[in-house]
Amino acid sequence: MRFEQLEQFVALGNLRHFRQAAEQTNISTSALTRSIQTLEDEIGCELVKRSTRSVKLTEQGELFLNYCKSTLSELDITRNTIKQSLFGRDQQRVVVGYTAQASSIVPTSCGQFLADFPNVKVEMQLLSEHDLLRKLQLGEIDISVYLESATSLVSDIHLPDQLILFVAKQHPLATQDSIRRSELAQYPMYGCFSQSKQVQNMLNEAVEGLNKSTNVKIGNISQVIDGLKNSQSFAIASIEHSKVIAQDPDLILLKTNKDASHEQIVVQTSHQLGSGSHVSNLLSLIEQTAQKNAVATAVNS
Structure with a gap:
């Protein structure tokens, strides 16, 4: 069992469509089918029920999907930890991830920051909220910025503008x-x-x-x-x-x-902030820009 097989199964489990999952994992549909069949042979049970209209996971398939996601997440965390221990963290580089709804705030803030700190490299990544929080947890971004409803309810529907x-x-x-x-x-x-x-x-x-x-x-x-x-x-x-x-x-x-009109910008960082740090300065600019845009800002360190 290889890690790429786990990634392929996660893609199929998320998309429930063989062709889409194959495209996402950069293999052919037939190769994906063989990969899933190999997994089923190795585990000893059926993971996927196939029909002409849809792809459904069996009960065992749902359990295995959770295992794959957990294993791949742990792998990402371990890789990142090893990378940081070997090479250290680049103090002259700040990576900011943000959702499309925060696009009126982040680029402006980063532009102001670069005017003050021209020697610091700032990388901006436009991400979904799911990827944003995942990358923050893994340490792949320094700051995450996204919009959420201040009065959100479990039963409400909150869709991206796309x-x-x-x-x-x-x-x-x-x-x-x-x-x-x-x-x-x-x-x-x-x-x-x-x-x-x-x-x-x-x-x-x-x-x-x-x-x-x-x-x-x-x-x-x-x-x-x-x-x-x-x-x-x-x-x-x-x-x-x-x-x-x-x-x-x-x-x-x-x-x-x-x-919904009641929204707030949520800014998060995994850093322990010290006075004068690049991340701290950029966070401050993001807060100021958000306030100018008449939205409430919450900072979680």
Whole structure:
């Protein structure tokens, strides 16, 4: 059993689609199929149930998926620890990760910082919130910046701006002013492929957040639209498909609380901050910029 096999199984477990998982792990679909079959032979049980429409994990497959994620996470942490112990941390470099919703704050703050500290290299990484927190935990970024609702509830739907929900016009939810998570639970779901790997990852995370990852149907935009018009399903897609959806008279976008007005910037760092440190100075600039943008800021060290 090799680490790359674990990575391939995690990709399949997250995407529930052989072709997509193969593309994500840079192998052919047939190679991925052989890899999964080898894992099943080595473990001695069926991990994946395959059908023409979907890929589902068996109970043993779900357990093995959790094991793979845990093992790969521990591997990343160990690699990073070894790297830092061998080479030390570059004190003249600061890596800032941020979500698209924080894009009005981070680049501005980093520009001001570089004007004051031209010899310090600043690297900015645009990430999903999931990758942002993972990289902060692993020490791959020094600062993370993201937006969250100050009044978020478990039942609320908070989608990135890159994602949309839509239904057929005859759907029971089509006329509601705002949709809650609990109202979607009773309806089947379609997911639409995105050309952007980053947006596709956001879409996969949103599907998981809506507790639909085990029964979502995946297809291209035409397949998804056809499926909606013949069922009471709802669908999630990226904004790259919004024009097609808007031009179809039989479809309507669902309104969620993704544009909630009560939001705050959350800034996190894994560093022990000392006065005068580069990270501390940049954090201060990010706070100032956030305040100028009239949003509340919380700093967790």
